[in-house]
Amino acid sequence: MAGVLGWASVGCGGDDATTVTVYAAASLSGAFEDMAGEYEATNPKTAVRLSFAGSARLATQIIAGARADVFASADTANMNRVVAGGRTAKSPVVFARNHLALVVPAGNPGDIAELEDLEEPGLVLAVCAPEVPCGALARAVLAGAEVEIDADTEETSVRAVLTKVMLGEADAGLVYATDVAAGGAKVLEVPIGPQERFTDYPVAAVSNRAEAADFAAFVTGPEGRRILASHGFETP
Known part of the structure; x- marks a missing residue:
């Protein structure tokens, strides 16, 4: 996809x-x-x-x-x-305008409550590639929160990141607020906090x-x- x-x-x-x-x-x-x-x-x-x-x-x-x-x-x-x-x-x-959002699968199997939890070993994080707008925003937000983690998968579009999370192939993903709404009952949003950014x-x-x-x-x-x-x- x-x-x-x-x-x-x-x-x-x-x-x-x-x-x-x-x-x-x-x-x-x-x-x-x-x-x-x-x-x-x-x-x-x-x-x-x-x-x-x-x-x-x-x-x-x-x-x-x-x-x-x-x-x-x-x-x-x-x-x-x-x-x-x-x-x-x-x-x-x-x-x-759209805001970046941290999304997890329904049920939150990774037990993620904040950005810092993404540093837990074994968690799978999906983000957009650096040249994609949501990818650039994701890296800015992670840097602002001083969260040091390498994404496990980099996608060419934000909807591809959302799909990974919806299918349970990732424990978390950085997408847009509108994508959380599009994911419906299959996903949950975790608050990002003061590092929230928009495009x-x-x-x-x-x-x-x-x-x-x-x-x-x-x-x-x-x-x-x-x-x-x-x-x-x-x-x-």
């Missing part, structure tokens, strides 16, 4: 539909699937094609020439890479197509904000 780009087409839009291709951070999957559905309902001649993966991987593909219309990143650093590569048609707009999510039209600018505006508009809030994202 960690190495595979996730594609989703929301709705049909008819044989003569125009397709807008959206590259979005894995942590946005639930919110953007709902957003695409609502967008298509009010724009029946437009089909939304969603591609989810880690922001670093998506940014690299866009810079290399991938035919994306819209890019929504889980941090400003990867968006800045795309901007510097001359691959945005419009200036990015920050549309959401901002920017979106930008990559192509010059009118549909690209329109979908990006939908994300930042009132309907987009409502959907994001329903998935636990905060207003920046």
Whole structure:
């Protein structure tokens, strides 16, 4: 799962539909699937094609020439890479905020009550790779808490970390608050404490197509904000 780009087409839009291709951070999957559905309902001649993966991987593909219309990143650093590569048609707009969270499987088999417990021998910790936004945040939080531990597995997206925890393949994982909600009854959140950190999510039209600018505006508009809030994202 960690190495595979996730594609989703929301709705049909008819044989003569125009397709807008959206590259979005894995942590946005639930919110953007709902957003695409609502967008298509009010724009029946437009089909939304969603591609989810880690922001670093998506940014690299866009810079290399991938035919994306819209890019929504889980941090400003990867968006800045795309901007510097001359691959945005419009200036990015920050549309959401997310907090890092420590998640454990339901039942908390590792008996983890705080970040410092991750130093206990034998515990399996899953994090995102350093180049992925949630990975950079995880390392900053661990350093701030003076917790010295090497992760047992590094994933290319935050949803891959969540899956490891949900399946019981890891005793703990560092994900986003919205991923804890997505995990439902299969996971529990352990408070991080004063080291809590957040990331901002920017979106930008990559192509010059009118549909690209329109979908990006939908994300930042009132309907987009409502959907994001329903998935636990905060207003920046």
